[in-house]
Amino acid sequence: MLNLEGAVVVITGASSGVGQATAEAFARRGSKLVLAARDAAALHEVARTCRKLGAEVLVAPTDVTNADAVKDLARKAMSFGRIDVWFSNVGVGAVGRFEETPIEAHEQVIRTNLIGHLNDAHAAIPIFRKQGHGTFINMISLGGFASAPFAAAYSASKFGLRGFSEALRAELAEERDIHICDVYPTFLDTPGVVHGANYTGRRLSVPPPVYNARRAARAILRLAERPRNKLTVGLVSDLTRLAHFVAPETTTRLMARMTARYLSRAPRAATSHGNLFRPPAVAGGIDGGLRSPRRVPIAATAAVCVVGLAVAALVLGRQGAPARRGHSGVARLFRRT
Secondary structure, X not given: OOOOOOOEEEEEXXXXXXXXXXXXXXXXXXXXXXXXXXXXXXHHHHXXXXXXXXXXXXXXXXXXXXXXXHHHHHHHHHHHOOXXXXXXXXXXXXXXXXXXXXXXXXHHHHHHHHHHHHHHHHHXXXXXXXXXXXXXXXXXXXXXXXXXXXXXXXXXXXXXXXXXXXXXHHHOOOOOOEEEEEEEEOOEEOOHHHHOEEOOOEOOOOOOOOEEHHHHHHHHHHXXXXXXXXXXXXXXXXXXXXXXXXXXXXXXXXXXXXXXXHXXXXXXXXXXXXXXXXXXXXXXOOOOOOOOHHHHHHHHHHHHHHHHHHHHHHHXXXXXXXXXXXHHHHHHHHOXX
16 A cells, blocks of 8 residues: 655646646645646646645646657656656547548547557656556546547547556566556546537537546545556446446447437537647636536436446347356456456
């Protein structure tokens, strides 16, 4: 178990949302922080808050798509003498029909969400090997095991990131004190939706329930203290994972229909590259103003319906198949990793 007091923690994507919430959570525990993101002004604001909470903070503006810049970030972090935890948190999105989304937007999503995390790990792992310990935490999302229609590049990046984590974890299996951890949260109340690229011509939102980003931050602290391979945050993540495992095609098509229906009714909005190619004009803080407690029961019912439809599709599609086969698969899915 890692004692977080005095632990050296690198956080990329620390300028808002989950990154900021996690920085503040580690600060309350007395960790030494190295905060990275593209927006230097926003980073300094987060650092100011963390210092008030008692943390020692180093600010390192960094674009994670630049491998040399990430190597330089690691060198700066080593001014503390070691790196105990590296939270690879950067993520962007682009919403729109695949063919209507500019190819350069697709490329930038992949470059940020996948290559950026590879750059983080490529800088951190040699340091972990040399010092004999370290925990690398990958922020993935439920998009890592259930694709998101109208966000094809985002889905590709998250599926790829999950595969990258699994491969890296296997390579490091003999290193008992080096850990690769994945976090799969459901929809979080952060500025990410407002900041992201939007090529739909409609105002974007996310379906409820939407969780407080500080809940994800607490989960990340638990991983830092007691590493494990995978951790989901929120019931919807578990339900979506189950539904996709049982009947992936049915689940994905249902999600596509629900998204298309929402977009057909949503208020019109201008198309935008969002924060793909430059930091947002306003960092936005931790919260995105997306939570609505009154809608949670409806969302819970909808999630159960998704699972029910998926199970029904499986049963209808596999009539005559031995029952034990399905049960053993579900058991393997939820076996503790």
